Amino acid sequence: MASLQENLQRLQEIAANPKAQLDRYLKSGRQVVGCFPIYTPEVLADAADLVPMGMWGAQTEFSLAKKYLVPFACPIMQSCMELALGGKYAGVKAVMIPPMCDTLRCITQDFKFGVKDIVSIPFTLPQNRRITAAIQYLTEEYGHVKERLEEIYEVEIREEAIAKSIECYNQHSRAMRRFSELANRHLDIITPTVRHGVFKSAWFMTKAEHLAxxxxxxxxxxxxxxxxxxGKRVILTGITGEPDSFLKILEDHNMAVVGDDLAQEMRQYRTEIPEGDNGIVRLAKQWMERIDPMAHEDELRRVELLHGLCRENAADAVIVCLMKFCDPEEYEYVAYSQELKDAGITVLSVDIDQQPNSYDQARTRIETLAEML
Amino acid sequence: MSEQNTTPAAAPAKPKRPKSKSQLMAGALLDKAYNDAIEAKARGEKIGWATSLFPQEIAETLGLNIVYPENHGAAVAAKKLAEPFLHYAEAHGCNNDLCSYAKIDLAYADLLECSPASNMAVPDFLLVANNGCNEITKWFELLSRKYKIPIFMIDMTYNHLPQVTESRVKYIRAQIEKLIEDLSAFTGKKWDPDRFAEVMRISTANRNLWEQIADYLALEPSPLSGFDLFNYMGPMVFTRGREETGDVMRQLIAEIEEHIKNGTSTYPGEQHFRVFWEGIACWPYLSHNLKTLKKYGINVCATAYARAWSLDYTPGDIESLARAYSFTSSNNILMDESIRRRKEWNEKFHIDGTIYHVNRACKVMVCQQQELMRRVSEACGNLPFMAFDGDQADYRNFSEAQFETRIEAFAELMRKHKEELRNG
Structure with a gap:
């Protein structure tokens, strides 16, 4: 058995180089499905023995993407378009795209027209989640995704296989939550970059492999x-808390990430797939129960959630990783930042981008935060 | 607030031509709608704020007074009153990146005063449909939290397929039925299905008049300036379900018929080029835009934006209403359908070129616009097009010089294209 350091090191490598992982899968004869942020029915792909891989872009300059997107579009979407147009996803037959925000609505079309060798499979998640008709609607929408996967990859997705994959995904979610708890007892080993690597690597491996x-x-x-x-303990919230150069600033100031509400990280694992007889209905019900700011909520549960994370993990501050040009997160920030501050919680907002930069401004702000705490 | 005297330096006020009777009627109808809401509030009735493509038929049937923040934001911007609101919002946590209508409204919600533009009474409930964009849901969630009032939402489900699927129709119908029940209970108003059918009938009649007006733009030369349609959008958003809106439309039709009879037009000058305007108007610079277009004899003869309120359904049929609201806006449909519609309009209105407003405030409009430009041009025989950077309400995101230079080059492009077509 590999040592703890070796295991952690392996996951860091996978998180840092998803292209190598993609090539490895393709070389071994596995077929890969791309999964755009934030939630796709990965289970359906897994049940067909396909490898669902997350599409979170990369730190890259934008050149080809400019043909499709304005400079003020979401950097993750810009870099995904850049990589796709540049042939970096070669071998991926199809991508699943949930139009969860306005930019993603457009990406369903830009990808379809711009990226000729990869089929896009859009599906629309319901936003009015308090009405039971939403479950029936989403069940049919996921049914459409299933049919498309079966057709494109020439596979059959059976009910027993879906149930088996659901079990694996739920076990994996529980393991991620357990890891997050344990990480806080070993903050010398599980530094912010190591923690992030463990979470991010899950996007580029089958869940069974990651679970092992x-x-x-x-x-x-x-x-x-x-x-x-x-040192000081912080909670991260936002879409992603990367790149490593940002997380290293935290490490330089003796700060540890003791919990998160990041779309790329713990938001994926908070809500398990509920019990039931029909796999697709179970997946639909999971969406109804998710707490996510991309979905419409009558109550702002994020304040309660972040407050709880701070309390349970004895955190000193919340760092908002505000993805540039991400309007859903920018609106939420207006609401929750003041409420958290009113509740006596220190809140710092840092711009997150996917273009190479030095994060000098973030460094100064985190330095100030460290001094203040 | 001292916005009354605030005029962006870049957009000086200009003497205006006298308003026509129909324009005065449209303005009066809108003023009355704002005042009715204020008076209803004073009487103790519950009033609402709604997104502009929410099915107004529901509130109209219940006899509720509703105002529309998007329309209000556009009016504030057009009257060059936006500056203090934008600055206030940005100073109070709103990212510069957010929709300028939202910033104006969220600032207004704090300040509650924007004389001399119409004021809106404080809402008791919110009506949200996300067929215009997703962003508006988050905007209205902020209003809901600020005022501690309920949101009644209809999720219109983005259409990535070429039709509104049956599963979507069932889901939207179920939401409408639940919303009617909940809104009736909240406001204490009684639902009358016959009245609902009647409001749908009136709305359809007004929609048909609106289509008839837009169709006059197909005549060559056009008896009206395409920008004129923007002046009548207020009633189409606010009072589409009321008989009085039909009176405004019929008056406008009479005026247009008079122009046709006399061989005149509301377009000020000779019309050399007929263009399609893509996107929301650049409200703070409407008169500048018109003046620049006029210089080259360019008339806007078609827009997708104004037609979003042209909802085609069968009165009394709730499922056809669900389909219509889900599929009306270019922001809620797949690009193939957007291209199909534009090809049809470009042919019908004999369009010489397209002007694309790259609207800084509206990601859903601009994040697929570049591909749309190429595809529509290709589908229409290499139809010329141009794009300019602007904003529906934030005067800071527009350059008069850029617009003027690009229009000059665009006019030349269209001239050459027309010449090529003439020469076969």
């Missing part, structure tokens, strides 16, 4: 004595 790593890591962490961390 997680189980080993969890066991290895459990066998170690707790570490008494004396």
């Amino acid at each position: 790593y997680l189980r080993q890591i969890i066991g290895q962490l459990e066998s170690l004595p707790d570490y008494e961390f004396t």
